[in-house]
Amino acid sequence: MISADSTLFGHSLARRRTRRWLVAAFWGGLVPLLCVGFHELFFIARGTFSLNTLNFALLAIFWITIWLGGVRAGGWVKPFRAQTKVRNILQSLFAKPQPTQGELTAQELAMDEREINRRDHIHFVAYSIARNMTLFLFTLYCMLGFWKQELLRQTGPLIFFLLTITLWSLPQTLILWTEPDLEPEAEPVIVKEKRT
């Protein structure tokens, strides 16, 4: 899950407040920016897919992967991997995470029962949200098809793009938003008093 010593621009991800800022920046800044960019490129291409649009879409997915990571995909923030510490962005995307200090066993790198339960629960919640969102967007798509065909031609790909972003990043968003503050890793060992 989220490592207590992971940092983002010097701020510890152990704090829920930092994680919520990241989520807010993602959904409030990056996603609208990507949607506008995608729409503009599509609009410039007069409602047809061009190579530029395709390149932009792939780049957008790449950025999303970098920011919120994924279950198997990489990224700076890897909420569903145990004890992951990445050294650079390339490693975070393609290479398998390596422990930075000492040799961790396969058991230590694996998630424990609470983390697996949490991961499964979050994916269930994300599925429930995505299911409703898909239904809503599909209804919107059909309604536009009936009444505003020109608008549908322009916004149809955008709807699909937004759905893709949501499906890729919703579980990570939920776990980062809901997981409480983490305790520091290095808790001092209690030393028993010697009786004389």
Place this chain on the structure above:
Amino acid sequence: MNTSDQKTPGESGLYNRIAVLRAERGISRQQLADAMGVNYQTIGFLERGEYSPSLKLALSLGEYFGLPVEAIFSKQPLQPLSQQVYGKQPTQASAQEETTS
């Protein structure tokens, strides 16, 4: 560190004595987590009653502390160990100490 028995059941609906037993034996969360093969954060969640352990983990904890599972986890509020062992009511001072801890 809070070493008193858990006062509220938390999200799991279970009371437990993990923090008391851990303090009594002088082990850290990390040490207990290593012995159980779980993340140290999970021990914190267990102690605060925010997570119900699997039967396997509960039995492992019992085995580790050398106690039956029902001595560690309970659906009812747990009595202080001194009271349970010696059958004594907590004194005013110890009750006050537990309230403040």
